Amino acid sequence: MMQWSHWEWDTWFRDTDVVIIGCGIVGLSAAIFLKTHVNNLRVILLENGTLPSGASTRNAGFACFGSVTELLDDLAQSSENEVFDLVEKRWRGLQRLRTLAGDTALNYETHGSYEMFKPDENVTFDECMARMEFLNKKIAPITGEQQTFSLTDEQISRFGFAGISHLILNRSEGQLHTGRMMQTLIQLAREKGVQILNGINVETLEDSSNGVIIHTKNGWEIKAQKALAATNGFTRRLLPDLKVTPARNQVLITKPIENLPIKGCFHYDKGYVYFRNVGNRILLGGGRNRHREQETTDTFGITQNIQNYLKKMLHDHILPNQNVEIERWWSGILGIGERKSPIVRKVSENVAVAARLGGMGVAIGTLTGEEGAKLLL
DSSP: OOOOOHHHIIIIITTOOEEEEOOSHHHHHHHHHHHHHOTTOOEEEEESSSSOOSSTTTSOOEEOSOOHHHHHHHHHHSOHHHHHHHHHHHHHHHHHHHHHHOHHHHTOBOOOEEEEEOGGGHHHHHHHHHHHHHHHHHHHHHHSOTTOEEEOTTHHHHHTOSSOOEEEEETTOEEOOHHHHHHHHHHHHHHTTOEEEESOOEEEEEEETTEEEEEETTSOEEEESEEEEOOGGGHHHHOTTSOOEEEEEEEEEEOOOTTOOOOSEEEETTTTEEEEEETTEEEEEEOGGGGHHHHOOSSOOOOHHHHHHHHHHIIIIISTTOOOOEEEEEEEEEEEOSSSSOEEEESSSSEEEEEOOTTOHHHHHHHHHHHHHHTTO
16 A cells, blocks of 8 residues: 655645545535535545546436426325425426536526327326326426426427327426536536545545544545545445445437437436437437346446347437437446435434435435535534
8 A cells, every 4th residue: 555645645635624425416516515604624525436437427418307207107106295395306406506507507408308108108198198287286386387298299290200109398307518517516616625536446434433534445544524425326335234226327329410300308218218419419328227137236338238229219219210320328327216315314423425316416416415515514
């Protein structure tokens, strides 16, 4: 193990008040919140990857709070209060993120979002139509929009889809550039004096009456008064008893497409499949529910069966009869659980956790980070 020099210890690690593990949207939001409210705190943010790893820079950039089928699925498993409290938190989180970072920096666009249905899904579609008025009434006090969801089948031909029989519009959702989002949050954190150290793999947290010792893979012991685990899909590596299950999502993006008519975000199959335009490209991802055991992992990677499924979706339904080339594939790691609400609580006297974003990190990451930070004050 290489020991610190006096200069390294004195510059980066001396008298540390708070260590945050995870430089995603949650960790950065927590760090910004702490430094905003207590400016003289010495806050260090540790990130395993060279870039923020996990989901924050590897997702689709949906500024969303739930499609009709997703919300109806949630209502089948949870109470109305739980479901719409979480919808409100997602909505407030999106507004908080937009206020914190600014729409220009986020490259925020308001093209709305659409849920698509195939001809053999009429039973599901009919249920959605039957419950749409109920959902609109429940969501109206949250968003201020009286008719969040509406049928918009006339858009199918304009977008050029094939094998799609119905579209339901959510006029309150948007899209953003998650790379620019993270770049902006990193800049805001650094401007407030947060130290961000990359390439540090935290293995264990040791809490005591004298504070927390953070043990790293390279043998370093970083001492702090308090610590926050903001590791989402990787939380069980650090806190194995927490009910956070990793889930891998695979994603593709096409090469530029001339005269692309598609604008907005699109959901399919209870939100398990999603796509959007990124300028004149299509980004498409998901499908993990078709191979749950395979995709319940915190290991990055691309698999042939998911690739085949997404390519079939792309060529058969989204861009039919077009010679479209795929430019890049990647994957991201989500943190999910039996319940969709985040885990934000203390796990010991000086250690807290803010994790399990359920695939809605863009929506709830900012508020979740701020809630985690409050536990340390």
